[in-house]
Amino acid sequence: MNVSTEAIAFDRLVRIMDELREKCPWDKKQTIHTLRSMTIEEMYELAGAITESDFKGIKEEIGDLMLHLLFYAKIGNEQNQFTLEEAINEVCEKLIRRHPHIYGDVEVNNEEDVKQNWEKLKLKEGKTSVLAGVPLSLPAVVKATRLQEKARQVGFEWDNREQVWEKVEEETTELKEAIKSGDNVEIESEFGDLLFSLINYARFLRVDAENALERTNKKFIDRFTRMEQKALQEGKSLSDMSLSEMDAIWTSIKQQNSGT
Numbered sequence: 001m002n003v004s005t006e007a008i009a010f011d012r013l014v015r016i017m018d019e020l021r022e023k024c025p026w027d028k029k030q031t032i033h034t035l036r037s038m039t040i041e042e043m044y045e046l047a048g049a050i051t052e053s054d055f056k057g058i059k060e061e062i063g064d065l066m067l068h069l070l071f072y073a074k075i076g077n078e079q080n081q082f083t084l085e086e087a088i089n090e091v092c093e094k095l096i097r098r099h100p101h102i103y104g105d106v107e108v109n110n111e112e113d114v115k116q117n118w119e120k121l122k123l124k125e126g127k128t129s130v131l132a133g134v135p136l137s138l139p140a141v142v143k144a145t146r147l148q149e150k151a152r153q154v155g156f157e158w159d160n161r162e163q164v165w166e167k168v169e170e171e172t173t174e175l176k177e178a179i180k181s182g183d184n185v186e187i188e189s190e191f192g193d194l195l196f197s198l199i200n201y202a203r204f205l206r207v208d209a210e211n212a213l214e215r216t217n218k219k220f221i222d223r224f225t226r227m228e229q230k231a232l233q234e235g236k237s238l239s240d241m242s243l244s245e246m247d248a249i250w251t252s253i254k255q256q257n258s259g260t
Contacts, residue, residue: 013066013067013070014070014084017067017070017071017074018074021071021074021078027071030071030075031075032072032075035068035071035072038068039065039068042061042064042065042068043065045057045061045064046058046061046062046065047214048214049061051211051214051215051218070084073087097121097125098117098118098121098122099114100117100121101113101114101117115152115153116153116154118153119150119153119154130150130151130153130154131147131150131151133150134146134147134150139210141195141199141209141210141213142210144195144196144199144200144209145199145202145203145208145209145210148199148200148203149203158200158204160204161201161204161205164197164200164201164204165201167197167200167201168194168197168198168201170197171190171193171194171196171197172194174190174193174194175187175190175191175193175194177190178190222257223250223253223254223257226253227246227249227250227253230249230252230253231246231249
């Protein structure tokens with residue numbers, strides 16, 4: 001049987017991981033807990049490359065992330081918890097089990113049928129709620145999106161985006177009323193409701209709310225740093241300028257990059 005080039009490359013990485021764990025002082029010391037923050041960092045670096053459609057960066061980051069996954073598998077094996085083979089076979093079996101329209105006799109008409117079947121199968125596997133699979137540690141915007149997507153699979157969803165926008169307007173009114181009351185707890189609650197509704201509206205627009213916000217963050221960083229540079233060219237610092245002076249520079253920069 002011919003071995004694929006992918007399998008050869010994967011085996012090479014596994015062997016390198018084994019050697020590093022055995023011979024490198026730094027790799028020897030790592031635990032699942034010391035690796036955790038670094039893995040999160042690698043995930044964010046991958047997410048950043050995806051946002052920029054940077055395929056060179058994506059290639060590099062998936063390699064780094066794959067190394068981390070092998071590291072966890074290596075530690076799991078050392079502690080007699082599980083093997084890499086078991087982890088891979090488990091996800092293979094899960095994929096086969098949750099795709100009966102491919103590996104069984106279930107018929108589906110579209111993507112939505114697939115998603116609904118997926119959630120039903122997970123409940124049969126012992127999940128107590130369709131929301132149970134959403135990690136508690138997800139960033140809030142991502143978590144809100146995933147919660148809404150999960151609820152959608154059982155029919156808990158608005159019919160159209162006009163209805164969702166009405167909800168946004170309703171939540172905006174409630175926030176304004178909370179602000180008038182001066183109750184900070186209520187203000188925070190209503191502000192959260194408004195954000196949740198806006199994220200829901202983003203879904204109906206087929207916009208990734210997390211990615212949209214990150215693009216705006218990057219745009220703000222670019223414009224603000226250019227504003228700082230412009231001020232320096234004029235022999236000033238932002239802290240010595242009035243808001244109207246800074247706004248004039250900001251508007252100029254914004255016009256230079258109209259549409260970004």
